[in-house]
Amino acid sequence: MSTLRTRFAPSPTGFLHIGGARTALFNWALTRKAGGTFILRIEDTDLERSTRESEAAVIEGLRWLGIDWDEGPFRQSERAERHRSVVTQLLEKGAAYRCVCTREELEERRAADIAAGGKGNYDGRCRDRGLGPDCGLHTVRLRIDRDHALRWDDLVFGPSGQEASEIGDGILRRSDGTPLYHLAVVVDDIDMGITHIVRGADHHSNTPFQIAIYRAIGAAVPTFAHLPLIVAESGRKLSKRRDPVSIQQFRADGFLPEAMLNWLARLGWSHGDQEIFSAAEIIEHFDLAHVGRSGAQADLAKLAWLNQHYLKQRPVRELFDAVSPFLEAAVGRPVLRDDNLDKLLDLLRERSTRLVEMAEKARFALVDRIEIDPDAAKKHLRPAVLVALEALITALSGLSDWSTASIEAAFETACKAAGDLKLGKLAQPVRVAITGTTASPGIYETLEVTGRERVLARLRETVQWIRTHAADGDGASSSS
């Protein structure tokens, strides 16, 4: 039972960004831990850039991560009337005033002020002109009381803010009558009873102006907590085209939601030495006091490690559910789950960091024809192994059951028949013949999951291939 009310308020101008996802996660964790109410509000005031598609992408991204909300999604655009009426009230109270300065004039005066050593804030020209509704095209500005400090105790950054004299009278309403973001967020947060505003540190310096709006409206100022930004390599700003930033992109690349969540949680937050956190553990331990104050670089290598950790952790059944779409894409047809596939996935999970990679590695056992890597063929498919290969074909054909144990026995038989050949000398050529590459799970397991029919076909084909190339006087023949 808690009165804590928080919100995640993304502007849907792209996809769900890792920074936004982390903000949502921290809000969610904080709220769930306290038993409060978490609200989703879409800040689509900028109609030009906001689309329904990206709004859907944001929602889908949150759902995928397992972040749920109690109220909403609300759309800020649907509250425009309320925003307008608040501006009107502020105007009536004298807490705001009309301003007829044009952009050009503003820019000019601002430049002149800066040149004269000023701060470039609005000079307050219209502040005391008492302009009425009939003043023509105008914006509405907040009359900021110069004597009050606009300070707050940030739950992450500590004492923050500045003197009111440091900022100018900001615009609340555009000349086209639409409200500005600052006014809209404040009004929405007041109306929705938000008690704790947890958001990106890019809003840290916007906060004084917003506090001024709260005061002008006469509402209680909520508690603020600003989260340091996630930065790109070497501290640079995250770039949408250069850096992987969208949650859907990570998803498409084969990262598991629990890995993403864990990774995001540890980006700027810590709980002692613990690295692995389930969603429940994040909620259990989350604490704003342990959110750092410096920007964090997105460490993709650690995400890969986490992803493999969760890949290894998943029950096979659920692993299949996750990898299935990737398998279908890699193989070109729907793939059904069976014992062999379970075994294969189990073998591959500790050899893959992402689902795409896992699907690619599973391909050899699920398709009829494989491509053999030319370098691998050249190195391992030589006439010297022909005898052993043929012995292996014979031994495998005669097996009454198809298991790693029986396959191993067949290998032993084949090696013996080839003059006590060492296992390694046979395993590698067979691996190349079956998987097309030099890297795969254990050779017996590899054969087992590939199935007898495909194994024998590929081995026979390989024998043919070696004969042909040896006869052609290929380099491979010289070694025999």
Next chain:
RNA sequence: GUCCCCAUCGUCUAGCGGUUAGGACGUCGGCCUUUCAAGCCGAUAACACGGGUUCGAUCCCCGUUGGGGACACCA
């Protein structure tokens, strides 16, 4: 330019006046081994700099440097 913020291994971080400065990822080496992994063991590597305060500073204060954010009729 003005205002605000930040600063521990390459990266994420622990630390909250006295520690051999800890963990994790990465990297490197070893073990294991039919390949690749996984696993296990080990190594590498940090308090940006300069002043204070203090018996004692990674920790507190000031400055410098570096980085970031905000300064829109964007959100």
